[in-house]
Amino acid sequence: MTELLLELKGITVKFGGFKALDDLDLILKAGELRAVIGPNGAGKTTFLDVITGKVRPDEGDVLFKGKSILKQREHRIARLGIGRKFQSPRVFEKLSVFDNLALAAAWPKKPMPLLLESTKRAETERINQLMSIVNLQTKSNVLAGSLSHGQKQWLEISMLVAQKPDLLLVDEPVAGLTDEETDLTADLLKSLAGENTVLVIDHDMDFIRRLNSPISVLHQGHVLCEGDMKTIQTDRRVIEVYLGQPEQEIL
């Protein structure tokens, strides 16, 4: 379990004169659960964009399983085993819950097999299993667009898992969820770690606390400090940064 899964080395991303990411370094070990927090504009989403190939960094390198993935296009990176959940739930609203999961689970993701073959039995079983984990088993044939906000979040997370990625990037999974749903989501993500590597971005501190994982604090495009909840809460730099943001004073 000491194998390095993801390495970000000196990533810099400039938008015009503004540096969204500034010499960012981050290492993820296989099987790890990691939370990334940071005030608005700290570069959290840009950081995911770099890993998933949406944004090419101006400097630095991203290594996944020891190989650079900088030159790869988004769908290639996804096939290599990096799954991403977006900030607001993005599911295919005009498709049923089952079809959403089937698209994520399908392999290979090439036109001809998709046209000629139907969903394999192993995939169907996996999908049914995932639906029962997130309590959507009765909604199999329901259009994803008619699900509640929380159910969409869970559907998207289970789509992510159905993709069988080695690394799950989860961007604000509990935005807009009730407390109960938030706790369930935290437990779900915790149960996914170990077998998968999970990186969670959020600024809901109760949720992060419940994850009970190492935390990286992002500020102005680089990692300010890393450690567990206690280390973070007592770190002077973190307090300074967050004091500038009154609504985050709970830290």
Place this chain on the structure above:
Amino acid sequence: MNNSRILKRRLSLILWVVIIAALVSAPAILPVFRLNLLGRYLSLAIVALGVDLIWGFTGLLSLGQGIFFALGGYCAAMYLQLNSAGEFPNRIPEFFGLYGVKQLPFFWEPFHSPFFTLIAIWLIPAVIAALLGFLVFRNRIKGVYFSILTQAALLVFFNLFNGQQKLINGTNGLKTDVTFLFGQLVGSESVQRWLFWITALLVILAWSFSSWIVRGRFGNVLIGIRDDESRIRFTGYNPTLFKTIIFAIAGGLAGISGALYTVQSGIVSPQFMTVPFSIEMVIWVAVGGRGTLIGAILGAVVINYAKSLVSEALPASWMFIQGGLFILVVTALPQGVLGWIQGNGPRNLLSRLGISRYTATYPKLDIDQSQEIEL
């Protein structure tokens, strides 16, 4: 949920029974002139199916399907012209004589073969669509920019074909009704009857093919591209590849459609590549119901038939009716007529007019009152 699904299935079954009954009885009921018109409009249904595949399912609004439609038409016309050129000077089609051309241009040569022609009718438009599509999609050109590009391509092809008198008779086009097929005049009644049957059969085949494509997981990827392309990308699919394939398929369907339309209308000319005609194709699908394949077929056939009837009665009024129809669909029926019917539109309208009751969303709470009294 289940009820409405059964309803939808019944609705499409009834529609199919009506359509097939109409097709079978048409040759017996309609005079040849009307039958020929119906045949032409049925061939337009095939290009409409292609528009529905790329626009209704994949979200690519092409305003240049006329390119592929005309290419199919030219392929068919070139074969027919060569097939009937035996008695003309130099054994080449007559029009070449007007421009002093004595040698058949090289690209006409393969069209001596009927087999080559039958393949070229759909393959050439499909390949050109694939090339055009790949270049556009690879550069992630989307939405309105894609539409403008396809329209620009249409204009380029129009000017190209319009100016080539010595190669393809330019603006005059190629006539097919005075050519011969199996020793019979293509414009004759018996050949036209046969062409009607072939068209009707091909419409059904094209519909089956299209619905096979959109039914399974491939179709779900197309819908995914339409609704959220970057999500599809991060799920591990390459949208460029899927878009190129479906654009090529739509191009191939347009080619078949153009060939059938040409042999039934008697001529192919650069007029097939004018801007309004390609826009009309989009209107048929929009009115019929994009995303519903039967809607595309019905839209193409019914609008065109209405157009010819209205134009006979009130020659100047059709453009207003067509424009009005389009405005009505855009403002009131964004899913088209068939989409409106499938989405419980009629019931909603009736209940809004007070004729039928609103459907209760929740179970009625008729025990409430008595319970309250008891408590």
